[in-house]
Amino acid sequence: MIDLLQPLTILVVEDSQTDFVILSEYLSLAALSVRTIVQAKSLHESVSLLHKKSFSADLIFLDLTLPDSQGLESFIQINAKAPGIPIVVLSELADIQVALSTIAHGAQDYLLKGEFDEKVLTKTIQYSIERKRIVDEFAENRLHSQKLIARATIQTHEQERKEIGAELHENINQVLATAKLCINLAMNENEKRNDLLEKSGEYISRAIAEIGNLSQSLVPSALFDIGLNEALEEMVEKIHKRHGLQIKLTIRNVAFDKLGNSEKLTIYRIVQEQLNNILKHSRANKAEIELRTSKNNFYLTIKDNGIGFNTENKYQGQGLGNIETRLQMHEGKLYITTAPQQGYTLNIEIPFA
Structure with a gap:
């Protein structure tokens, strides 16, 4: 150190x-x-x-x-x-x-x-x-x-x-502490007072918003206490209720016992990332998620009926960097099938440890 x-x-x-x-x-x-x-x-x-x-x-x-x-x-x-x-x-x-x-x-x-x-x-x-x-x-x-x-x-x-x-309050305390710091600094920084006060207002608003939605982006207790299947079902239900996206979740003979907590968390996060990408970019009203396993590998497929894009343009704006980074942890592979107005399919392959 x-x-x-x-x-x-x-x-x-x-x-x-x-x-x-x-x-x-x-x-x-x-x-x-x-x-x-x-x-x-x-x-x-x-x-x-x-x-x-x-x-x-x-x-x-x-x-x-x-x-x-x-x-x-x-x-x-x-x-x-x-x-x-x-x-x-x-x-x-x-x-x-x-x-x-x-x-x-x-x-x-x-x-x-x-x-x-x-x-x-x-x-x-x-x-x-x-x-x-x-x-x-x-x-x-x-x-x-x-x-x-x-x-x-x-x-x-x-x-x-x-x-x-x-302990959600610890996160909120940090945001509010920064807002308080901005206010304290504003009392002694005449030239930057308005900017600092505006910044403090932004942090207070963020704290209020975090109380309502931060817990939904964190790891749910169901992921480890109950299982990946239930955690994904909970996620799908919440997204449907909030955004109206029709999501079909299919789980085909998945050997959950072969997945460690790290792999389960990676899978959960990838599904979460891709569903957020669909909501933000695809203009889709339907999506499908399928989980399956073979003897040596876990497979995840996520499809949507949105606008897609031309792969020749090498578009990287749908959060692929984050997904690729997570897959590196497990020597996983990523495959994409898409075309303009033809939807988007994300295929993930993760070998069992």
Whole structure:
């Protein structure tokens, strides 16, 4: 592990001055010795800074939405300029799928804006630097190492989500604590007061919304207490009641006893991701989910009757990055069949351990 007394130089690639002030305030409260915090407000500015021989960073925080670059491309370019520096992605709730894709491409971790405090920040910095060191020690087997990191990162976040499910108020407290921090900062920051107050209002609204819907996106107790079958039936029923999507769930002689908890959780999350993709992008009114097993493999098929897309355009906007990242944990495979106005079929194959 890193020495927490070692002074760190941190580069924050963030165009929002309000978000930068909040992050800087939490860094000042963290159990870390920080020498310098440097802000770059664009991809171009950060790349120029990293080119300077006089500048050296121990860690980079990267916002996924910049004036001159968006999403995964921002990470790829900065990582290419600074391959030896650990990168932690700063993500909005809507960008979680992209954030997970950056981990598959080499990022060490991600943080949701407004949902971390100084303790979470300390842990994230500590483990991100350590993970980066592990990868550089095993550079000759980087792909395997990156799969291990993606697995460890996802498992860590899944464990945290389970804990939040048990004690939901802890998650709400973090959001409200950030809102309170914004209000406190606004009292002393005349130039940024309006932005900080507006940000605090956003966090309070998020806390209210989270109370009503966050638990539905977490791992249901039925997944491990009752079974994957029941958990999927519960999910399908809730989506139908809320959105009206007709979903047919078929389970054909599935050997559930061959699936460990990790595989069950991966399957549950993939179904959840794809149904969300169908609701957001497909314009479908019907979907089918089929689970089956052979002697050596588990198979999952999810179909919809939506608009589909042309695969020659290499469209990646339906959350495939997140699904692919989860499949890497189990050496799984993904196959897609689609065409314009011909619906969309996602086939998953996972070998039994």
